[in-house]
Amino acid sequence: MKRRSFLKAGLVAGAGVVAVTKGSLTVSARDRLPFVNGENYGLRSSENGLDPSNAPANTAALKAIRDMMQRGGAHRGGKIVLPRGGVYFFNDEIRFDADRIEKVHNIYLEGEGQQATVMDFSTAAPGKCGIKFGPGVGFGVRNLSIRSAPSHNIAVVGDNSGGSNYAARGMFENVRTQQAGAEGILVQNAFGIEMRSIWSTLNAGAGVKISGFSTTIAAYSCYSSDNKGVGxxxxxxxAAALFNCSADRDLFGFYIEGCTTVNIVSGYSEGxxxxxxxxxxSPMASLPLALQEQVNGANLIKIDGFxxxxxSKIGLNKAxxxxxVEGVSNxxxxxxxxxxxxxxxxxxxxxxxxxxxAGKIVRKPGINRIQGDVVDVGSVTVL
Incomplete structure (x- = not known):
C-alpha cells in the first residue's frame, strides 16, 4: 500500500484578487494546522459585499477565494477566515481540490466560534454536500458550525487506489455539524485525519461515518447526539482511536464493522x-481484494473504559x-x-x-461492572 507517497511542497499563497482582504499570517505551534505558512484571506461583509442572507453572493465570494488559493501548484493555499456575523447562507457545495501534480490542498477554513460563524447550506441542490475535500494532503475546518446540507455537511472523500489518491492529514476542531441530509461528517478513503471537540447532532444519517479504507483516524472529546443514524x-x-468520545440518543452509539485495531478509550453512550x-x-466486499484482507471481520477491537x-430504547432486551458482537459470513x-x-x-x-x-468470536473481558446478563451464543471463546 503506497499511500504515503506525498511530495513535500512549498507554502506560499497565491496572488490576491479584487475585493478580497489580504493580510499576513503568522503561524505558531499552537495553531496545529499542518502546512500553513502563507496568507490569510478574510471574508468581510463591509469590504466585499458578503451578506449573511445572500446565498448566491456568499457562494460566489467563497468560491472566488478558493479558486485563487488553489493556484500555484505546490506553492498554494493558506487559511480562509469567515468572520462572526451569525448565519451565512450558501446555495452550492464548496469543494476543495488538491493540486493535480503535487496532490497538496494546504487550505483551511476557519470561523470565530460555533455560535458566531454558522454556514447554512439549506438552499443547495439535492445531493450536494456543504464542505467537501477531495484526494490530497493538508486541509481542515475549525471554529464554526455547518448545517443543513442536503447530503453530508462535511465530506472528506479520497480514492482507495493508493498513493496520493487518499485524502490525508486533515484537521477538524471545534466544529458543530447539524441537520445534514446524510452524515454530519463523512471520512472515506483517508488517513491521518484528526477530530477535536466536534459536536455532530440532528443529522439524518450518522453523526460521524468513517468508511472506504481509512487508517490512523483519531477523535478527541467529540460528541454525537440525536442523529437518526449511528452516532x-x-x-x-x-488503526482508529476514539478518546473521550460519546454518543447519546442515536440509533447505535458506536457501530464497528470490517475493521482492524479500533480503540475506544473512556467512551460513553446513553439513551x-x-x-x-x-x-x-463482516466482510468488506466493496473494497479491492488486497484491502479486504486487512479489514475483513472485526480484529482487535478494544474498549478501555466505557x-x-x-x-436499548427500541424495546426491553431487543438490544x-x-x-x-456478531460474527458474519464466517x-x-x-x-x-x-x-x-x-x-x-x-x-x-x-x-x-x-x-x-455465523462467525467465531474471541472475547477477553477485564474488570467490568455490567448489569444484567452476558449471553454467549454459538462459537464464542472467552480468554
Missing amino acids: WHIAGSV CQKEAVYVRA YALEN ANFLS QEATVEYTGAWSSNQPGQSLGARFNGT
Missing part, C-alpha cells in the same frame, strides 16, 4: 435505540445495553473490553451479547 459508524478502518457498542465481523446508560471477531460500567433501564436484563453462530 459513530466505523467501517473498513485500520440509544440499540446498543451502546455494536461490533459486526459507561453505558439505559440504551443489549452495553455491547453486542468472519472472526476478537474483542477486549475492560473498565466498562453498564446501567440498564428498568426492566432491561440484557447487558451484553456475543453471537458466534
Whole structure:
C-alpha cells in the first residue's frame, strides 16, 4: 500500500484578487494546522459585499477565494477566515481540490466560534454536500458550525487506489455539524485525519461515518447526539482511536464493522435505540481484494473504559445495553473490553451479547461492572 507517497511542497499563497482582504499570517505551534505558512484571506461583509442572507453572493465570494488559493501548484493555499456575523447562507457545495501534480490542498477554513460563524447550506441542490475535500494532503475546518446540507455537511472523500489518491492529514476542531441530509461528517478513503471537540447532532444519517479504507483516524472529546443514524459508524478502518468520545440518543452509539485495531478509550453512550457498542465481523466486499484482507471481520477491537446508560430504547432486551458482537459470513471477531460500567433501564436484563453462530468470536473481558446478563451464543471463546 503506497499511500504515503506525498511530495513535500512549498507554502506560499497565491496572488490576491479584487475585493478580497489580504493580510499576513503568522503561524505558531499552537495553531496545529499542518502546512500553513502563507496568507490569510478574510471574508468581510463591509469590504466585499458578503451578506449573511445572500446565498448566491456568499457562494460566489467563497468560491472566488478558493479558486485563487488553489493556484500555484505546490506553492498554494493558506487559511480562509469567515468572520462572526451569525448565519451565512450558501446555495452550492464548496469543494476543495488538491493540486493535480503535487496532490497538496494546504487550505483551511476557519470561523470565530460555533455560535458566531454558522454556514447554512439549506438552499443547495439535492445531493450536494456543504464542505467537501477531495484526494490530497493538508486541509481542515475549525471554529464554526455547518448545517443543513442536503447530503453530508462535511465530506472528506479520497480514492482507495493508493498513493496520493487518499485524502490525508486533515484537521477538524471545534466544529458543530447539524441537520445534514446524510452524515454530519463523512471520512472515506483517508488517513491521518484528526477530530477535536466536534459536536455532530440532528443529522439524518450518522453523526460521524468513517468508511472506504481509512487508517490512523483519531477523535478527541467529540460528541454525537440525536442523529437518526449511528452516532459513530466505523467501517473498513485500520488503526482508529476514539478518546473521550460519546454518543447519546442515536440509533447505535458506536457501530464497528470490517475493521482492524479500533480503540475506544473512556467512551460513553446513553439513551440509544440499540446498543451502546455494536461490533459486526463482516466482510468488506466493496473494497479491492488486497484491502479486504486487512479489514475483513472485526480484529482487535478494544474498549478501555466505557459507561453505558439505559440504551436499548427500541424495546426491553431487543438490544443489549452495553455491547453486542456478531460474527458474519464466517468472519472472526476478537474483542477486549475492560473498565466498562453498564446501567440498564428498568426492566432491561440484557447487558451484553456475543453471537458466534455465523462467525467465531474471541472475547477477553477485564474488570467490568455490567448489569444484567452476558449471553454467549454459538462459537464464542472467552480468554
